[in-house]
Amino acid sequence: MSKLSASAFYSTSKPSSAFGLTCVAMAAILCTAVAGCGLFSGSKLKPAVLPDLKNSDLAIVWSSSVGKSAGYLFTPAFADKLIYVATHKSGIVALSDEGGRQVSQIEAGIPLAGGVGISDNTVVVASNKGEVLAFDSAGRSVWKSQVSGEVLAAPVIVGANVIVRTADGRIFALNRADGKRKWVFQRATPALTLRTNASVVVNRGTIYAGYAGGKVIAIEAESGKPTWEATISTPRGSTELERVADVAGIPVLDDSRICAAVYQGRTGCVEALNGNVLWSREISSADGVAIDAKYLYVADTEGNVYALDKTSGATVWKQDKLQRRELGAPLSFKGKVLVGDATGLVHLLSPENGELIGRVSTDGSEVVALLQNGDKAIVQTAKGGVYALSVR
Secondary structure (H helix, E strand, O other): OOOOOOHHHHEEOOOHHHHHHHHHHHHHHHHHHHHOOHHOOOOOOOHHHHHOOOOOEEEEEEEEEEEOOOOOOOEEEEEEEEEEEEEEOOEEEEEEOOOOOOOEEEEEOOOOOOEEEEEEEEEEEOOOOEEEEEOOOOOEEEEEEEOOOOOOOEEEEOOOOOEEEEEOEEEEEEEEEEEEEEEOOOOOOOOOOOOOOOOOOEOOOOOEEEEOOOOEEEEEEOOOEEEEEEEOOOOOOOOOOOOOOOOOOOOOOEEEEEEEEEEEEEEEEEEOOOOOOEEEEEEOOOOEEEOOEEEEEOOOOOOOOEEOOOOOOOEEEEEEEOOOOOOOOOEEEEOEEEEOOOEEEEEOOOOOOOOOOEEEEEEOOOOEEEEEEEEEEEEEOOOOOOEEEOOO
């Protein structure tokens, strides 16, 4: 989830302390002109009143608490019937995926700022100072590396590489064995971009990443060379704030297409092979999308949830009863649609008509991660709650 506030923007040309003041002033002046401005922190618009549900097809199986996120958006990772969860100050906690019992804990030694990357016997995390740490599954330190930028996204382990994305959009490939840098990909970015924890998706030797300017880029995983660049939505407006048009969530790969949503822009799909745009719709979102066999699901900046035909982009349904609830990226799960909000609620929607058919409450803080792990959906909250959900 990309929480939109004045501090949620990243400046590539100014120190963060000075930029924060500049961005607040710009937001105050331009609020009426910017789509989604009601989502800025401090907005007095109240979330939509939720309808009563007689029954709920969504239930909490177990819950655990691992430590507060301190404003960072952590995402868990799964391996060997364990759920690895990073926290800002408590390091990495491994929970049993059956009952949520804490199995082990890895002390990172530094405050962490992003999610967990895991594969086989390697666990990787990072800090907001660009420190990347690798451990084995027993918690022993394997290596520590430094990249030149704040890391908010979960590292991704691909073969012999650890892929790390920094907040300014650079992508590093580190050697999985010793952490040494193999290559770095970078491109020019606007002076103002959304500050998100979006990582990358990797498939068949290609890295796909969303960028500012409404772009999705494909990069060779082994060499770091770009293979194509697609534009889902172009920036519009006369000011830097109005022209923020970023792919803020992780693109989703489905069959032969890559789909993504653009903040203050459009939602659409491109061909994975060459980047040709298949379709795009005027739907702005600060988070990612989800796909099932028939539909693409996206929550816009106003809190509306859409189901779109994934081949054409045509609207199948729109659910408007979750407005102003600061929704995260939807999750397609066991034939239903899940979406979390900023108040700790997780909502269950019918994929056929968008009807609200379930709801559970967590700890009252923002749902920062919602992922599938086998037959359960795993939630992580800003207060450090971890919940396993089941759908009937």
